[in-house]
Structure formats: C-alpha cells, structure tokens
Amino acid sequence: MNDTATTSGVNGRPNNVLSFRGNAAPKAAFGAPAPKATLSDQAFEADFADHLKATEEYAIGGKLPDGDDDCSFFRWLPEQGYWDRCSEKDMAAKALSWLRLERKDKANAGHAASCINTAVLELMGDRQCWLPKKSDRRAIVPLKGGYLEIVKPDEPIRAPGAAGSEEVFDQDVFSPTYGQSLGLRQAILFPEDVAPSRASIRVLAPRKEHGITYQVPAKLRMDQVDGEGHYIPKPLDPHSKFGQYLDLFQPDLEVRALLQEAVASSLMSICFEKAFFLVGSGSNGKSTFLHILRALHPRNVSLRLEKLDGTFAMAPLVGKSAYIVTETPKVLAASIQEVLKALISRDPIQVEAKRKDAYTTLPIGTLFASVNSWFTVSGHEHGFWRKVLAIPFNVRMGEKTHESANGGSEKKREPDFHLQITESEEEMAQVLDWVLEGALRLMERGGFSEKLPDAVVALAEQNRMESDTTMAYMADRDATYDSGVCTDKTAIYADYRQYVLEELGKKPVNAEDFWKRVREKFPEAGIYQISHGGKKPRVAEIRVAGIKPLRDLADLEMPV
CATH class of the missing domain: 3.40.50.300 (P-loop containing nucleotide triphosphate hydrolases)
Structure with missing residues (x-):
C-alpha cells in the first residue's frame, strides 16, 4: 500500500494525515534532514487514547467541584462491580503492553509515558470519558x-x-x-x-x-x-x-x-x-x-x-x-x-x-x-x-x-x-x-x-478543657459575665499566664488569642477603657475569682 493512500483510521481519522500529537517530529542524527514520516511514525499516542476510549473500560476523574481537573484514571471491573483507581505504574504497564502488540518499534518506557500524557488530554476533552459522579443524596x-x-x-x-x-x-x-x-x-x-x-x-x-x-x-x-x-x-x-x-x-x-x-x-x-x-x-x-x-x-x-x-x-x-x-x-x-x-x-x-x-x-x-x-x-x-x-x-x-x-x-x-x-x-x-x-x-x-x-x-x-488552656482557666477561676464589674484586662491575662505555667505546666496562648476565646465564651461582656487612679486601663465586664475588680457595683453602698 502506498504510504500516502487515503485509508480509514481510528474514529474516522484519515491515516494519511501525518500528525505528531504528544511527541515532536523525529529529528535526524548529526544534522541530516529528517526522514519523511511514514505510516508507522504517525500519532501512536493518540491511537492509544482511542484504544482506551473504544474499550469503554477506562474513565478519567474529570472536573472537580472547585473547577480543578482530576486526571486520575479509573478502570471498570465488571466482576467486582466498581471503578478501580489506576496507579501511574498500572497505566504505564497498560500502555507498554499495547505498544508491544501494536507498535513494537515504539515499545519503551518513554513512549509509554507519552501515551499516558496524550490519553489524559484526549479523555479530559470528552465528557463521556469522565468518571460518573456519585450522587450526594444516594x-x-x-x-x-x-x-x-x-x-x-x-x-x-x-x-x-x-x-x-x-x-x-x-x-x-x-x-x-x-x-x-x-x-x-x-x-x-x-x-x-x-x-x-x-x-x-x-x-x-x-x-x-x-x-x-x-x-x-x-x-x-x-x-x-x-x-x-x-x-x-x-x-x-x-x-x-x-x-x-x-x-x-x-x-x-x-x-x-x-x-x-x-x-x-x-x-x-x-x-x-x-x-x-x-x-x-x-x-x-x-x-x-x-x-x-x-x-x-x-x-x-x-x-x-x-x-x-x-x-x-x-x-x-x-x-x-x-x-x-x-x-x-x-x-x-x-x-x-x-x-x-x-x-x-x-x-x-x-x-x-x-x-x-x-x-x-x-x-x-x-x-x-x-x-x-x-x-x-x-x-x-x-x-x-x-x-x-x-x-x-x-x-x-x-x-x-x-x-x-x-x-x-x-x-x-x-x-x-x-x-x-x-x-x-x-x-x-x-x-x-x-x-x-x-x-x-x-x-x-x-x-x-x-x-x-x-x-x-x-x-x-473534658477534651475541650484539656486542649484549651483558656477554657480551663475560666472554669478553674469561676469566671462569669457581670455587667456590674470592671476588671483590669492586664491583671486577668497575667493571672491566666501564671495559672497555665504553674498549675497546668503548659504553654499559654498570646494575649490576642486569649481574648478571642474569652469573647467567644462571653460575647455579651463589654471590653472598654475607663479612668481609674489617674490612668486609663482597659477593662472587661468579667468577674474572676482571686482578682479584685477596679469597679464593682456590689461594693457601692445602697441608699436607705
């Protein structure tokens, strides 16, 4: 048969069209002109991809919910009844086996890898080859x-x-x-x-x-x-x-x-x-x-x-x-x-x-x-x-x-x-x-x-108490929200640090993380600045055992 005669290729692709998808055209040694491509040099990688599609046994992950591509290969196992994820070595072995049968002159690890790379592009471009998506409701x-x-x-x-x-x-x-x-x-x-x-x-x-x-x-x-x-x-x-x-x-x-x-x-x-x-x-x-x-x-x-x-x-x-x-x-x-x-x-x-x-x-x-x-x-x-x-x-x-x-x-x-x-x-x-x-x-x-x-x-x-030193401190010190008290923030954090280091033997969190956890525990507690003794300390509406508040309505004398 003449190399340029029109023949019917896989999936209707004419065999006389010389394509080198996935691999560059062959280069001649020592700078000599490259030989004319023949039928045996045509896009064997694409033929392998067509082979995978024709068997209907293989699928590719397809699009993920976040829009990324899942390029994992899966093979349907009819006797077992599920899609088996294929490793890279599984697919390389499959490609090499196919090359030994169909294109023995191309049967090596490099061409097998090239076949897989081309198959990824081919199957990702065909939604029918994507792995069927499991229903979130079934x-x-x-x-x-x-x-x-x-x-x-x-x-x-x-x-x-x-x-x-x-x-x-x-x-x-x-x-x-x-x-x-x-x-x-x-x-x-x-x-x-x-x-x-x-x-x-x-x-x-x-x-x-x-x-x-x-x-x-x-x-x-x-x-x-x-x-x-x-x-x-x-x-x-x-x-x-x-x-x-x-x-x-x-x-x-x-x-x-x-x-x-x-x-x-x-x-x-x-x-x-x-x-x-x-x-x-x-x-x-x-x-x-x-x-x-x-x-x-x-x-x-x-x-x-x-x-x-x-x-x-x-x-x-x-x-x-x-x-x-x-x-x-x-x-x-x-x-x-x-x-x-x-x-x-x-x-x-x-x-x-x-x-x-x-x-x-x-x-x-x-x-x-x-x-x-x-x-x-x-x-x-x-x-x-x-x-x-x-x-x-x-x-x-x-x-x-x-x-x-x-x-x-x-x-x-x-x-x-x-x-x-x-x-x-x-x-x-x-x-x-x-x-x-x-x-x-x-x-x-x-x-x-x-x-x-x-x-x-x-x-x-119990787990939260053991893993969260802030929670453990507040529980041990009977910390409560009280709109009638103004307790110095600096005094509270200093007491927390001493408690964690000496009584728990753990590393205290920094002040920012500590107060973040306190706000989660007491979202209604106000934290603001007051004037006291010629200074302007920041206070919290939290009563803590062992710490005297700067202001406490309970200490004020009620009128008779």
Whole structure:
C-alpha cells in the first residue's frame, strides 16, 4: 500500500494525515534532514487514547467541584462491580503492553509515558470519558455481588396526634431492627411502637453510572432479600464473638449506637463530614475495633497527624476509604487542623509525589483515631469541633482477667481476639448487618443527631478543657459575665499566664488569642477603657475569682 493512500483510521481519522500529537517530529542524527514520516511514525499516542476510549473500560476523574481537573484514571471491573483507581505504574504497564502488540518499534518506557500524557488530554476533552459522579443524596454500600442502597423517606414520620391531628415526630428516630439489639431501649424510645422507621435497604445491580470507586469485602446475602428486592439485616446475635465484644467494651447502649453510626457513615457514599476519635486509656478494645475497621476497609492507610501538612503527605491517602490513626501528637498545630478539616469534608486536595507532577483529586475516606489522652489544639474554631466526634472506650480489661460489667464471672483476655471476628465469614456478616442498622438511622434522620449521649457530651467538654488552656482557666477561676464589674484586662491575662505555667505546666496562648476565646465564651461582656487612679486601663465586664475588680457595683453602698 502506498504510504500516502487515503485509508480509514481510528474514529474516522484519515491515516494519511501525518500528525505528531504528544511527541515532536523525529529529528535526524548529526544534522541530516529528517526522514519523511511514514505510516508507522504517525500519532501512536493518540491511537492509544482511542484504544482506551473504544474499550469503554477506562474513565478519567474529570472536573472537580472547585473547577480543578482530576486526571486520575479509573478502570471498570465488571466482576467486582466498581471503578478501580489506576496507579501511574498500572497505566504505564497498560500502555507498554499495547505498544508491544501494536507498535513494537515504539515499545519503551518513554513512549509509554507519552501515551499516558496524550490519553489524559484526549479523555479530559470528552465528557463521556469522565468518571460518573456519585450522587450526594444516594447512600450506596457496594458489596461483593451487588450494591445496597439505604433509601431515605421523602417526608418526616407522622402519627395521629391529639384530637385526630397529625403530630410530626422528631427526626432522631431509630429503625425497627435497632430495638432488636438494644432490648428495652426500643420500648423506651417508642413505648407504643407508633413511629417505625420508613428508611429501607434495597438491592441494586452494580453499574458504571453509580460512580462507585471501592468495595466492602463482604458478600451480599440474597437469602436476606425479600420479594420486593429489599435487604433485611439480621439482628446481632449477642452470643457471637462480635456481640460479646460490644457487650464487654461498649455497655452504654447510646454510645454503642453512635459507634454503630460512625462505622456506617464510613461505608456509605455520602459524606457526613465527621472524624471519629476513640478515646480510652488502654486495654479497652480500641485496637480490636480498628482491626475490624481495617477488615471492612481493605484499602486503608495508617496516618500520622503530625505529618499531615507535609509536601507529600496526601499521596498515600489517594483512593483509600479509611484513614487510621494510632498515635496522636501532644499539640495539633493550626496548619494540621486546616488540612484535617479539608479531609473530613472531602474537599479537593492537591497531591504531590516525589519526582511527579502535582494534581488535584477528591479524598473518599473517613478518619478514625485511637487516642489514649486528648491533645492540645492551636485553633478552637467551631468548624473544627463540629467535625470531630470523640467516642469513649471506658471499660478496661486487665492483663489477665476482667470482671464483666454486670458483676458476673471473670473473663480471660484472649490474644488476637480480633481474628475470631475478622477471619470468620459468619462473624463479618453479623458486623455488616449491625453496621447497616446504623446506616438506616443515619438516612432516616438525615445525619448524626444533634443530641449526643451524655457520656459523649461529657467527654467532649473534658477534651475541650484539656486542649484549651483558656477554657480551663475560666472554669478553674469561676469566671462569669457581670455587667456590674470592671476588671483590669492586664491583671486577668497575667493571672491566666501564671495559672497555665504553674498549675497546668503548659504553654499559654498570646494575649490576642486569649481574648478571642474569652469573647467567644462571653460575647455579651463589654471590653472598654475607663479612668481609674489617674490612668486609663482597659477593662472587661468579667468577674474572676482571686482578682479584685477596679469597679464593682456590689461594693457601692445602697441608699436607705
């Protein structure tokens, strides 16, 4: 065939058009004229991109919510039923394999990389090649053999009220199966059983259009699917290993329910903007629980919070569905908090790897941290504390024995107890159904309840006191707002510094940050300047134990 004869190329592109997309035209050695390009020299990089598009197995991240480009490649795995994120080496190997078959004379690492670069441009320019976007309103749990979608009711639950009127129930409700694992708790919540959950779980066939990029390593049990295609979770067997674990280490049923919802949120495609800190002094089941989490999230990563603001810190997090923290720094710097907030909210993050170009992508994981004692935080914005949930693990088992919570016989500590759960298909099925029960409540309510268990509220307050020296000082000094007093600001801050250094043994914050926290605590307290003793000190309408106010209406003699 003549090299210039018109032939039909890939996607209708004429083969006689000489193009060098992605690579410059070949240069001749020693300054000799470049040879005429032949058919074999044409844009092999573009042909590789067309090959990826023709297979319909590959997609590219596409546009992110903030307008940046996500140039990550994904491959649809039909047998597994999800989009698998491809590493750079995966794609380079794919390109090299294609070159060896189609253009053996171009089969080397440099040309393979050139193929990938061209494919990025080609696929980014075609919206049909973008990874389908997950819906923020659809809660899908991808399992082996199918998807489960937790379907949210369209309206608040209503029941007959007084005089035949309708009464709208609070959205903090629980599913019917919740009562099966909480016993009498169901009767307390719904004494007349008039407010059953309307959230349900339906089975979906795995499809590309859902945009799912991970899978929970648990099988979909079709024997638990009813005739209408709804999945019915089985109640947790209290005699199972997992049931015994919960009874021992989480006897508080309300805290257990919150832990249940925390794990559920990590398996759902919806972002609930929460990170979870498991707090306890040690030997209290936290490690076992993290092992169970890792079993549910095989694509997990161990995270060091103190390194989170490093140049290459984001690279290991890409494509991971769980971020596991087992050690926390004593002080969480403000820069770390900012990165942490972005991860928790799953905002677009910039990823840099050594000797690689930076790119932007969306994190998909949920953070779980094991904490023996709380840390000090530099910033105390409401946004940070709103995203962090501390869950207490208060039951401690001794090295040899532990007396059960109800005062029964002692239980021996079992080495590697978690393996009896994570390596048992039946136990992990129990874990999954328990988690799905929490997912039902989350969807019914529309998120986590604003009303937290008493033990969680108390722990949160304790954590803020330990991490915020200003809050600790005000609590210890019984600081209160009092419009009738004028206390010298300089005296208050000097007393705070002495308290923190001598009594807490910590580093005090500067005056600006101190008064910022005071204003947050007492927004109604006035701070102004007065004339006193020939000076004009700045004062605050705050009464502090141990500091005599410059003015105090309580000291004035009242007229008879």
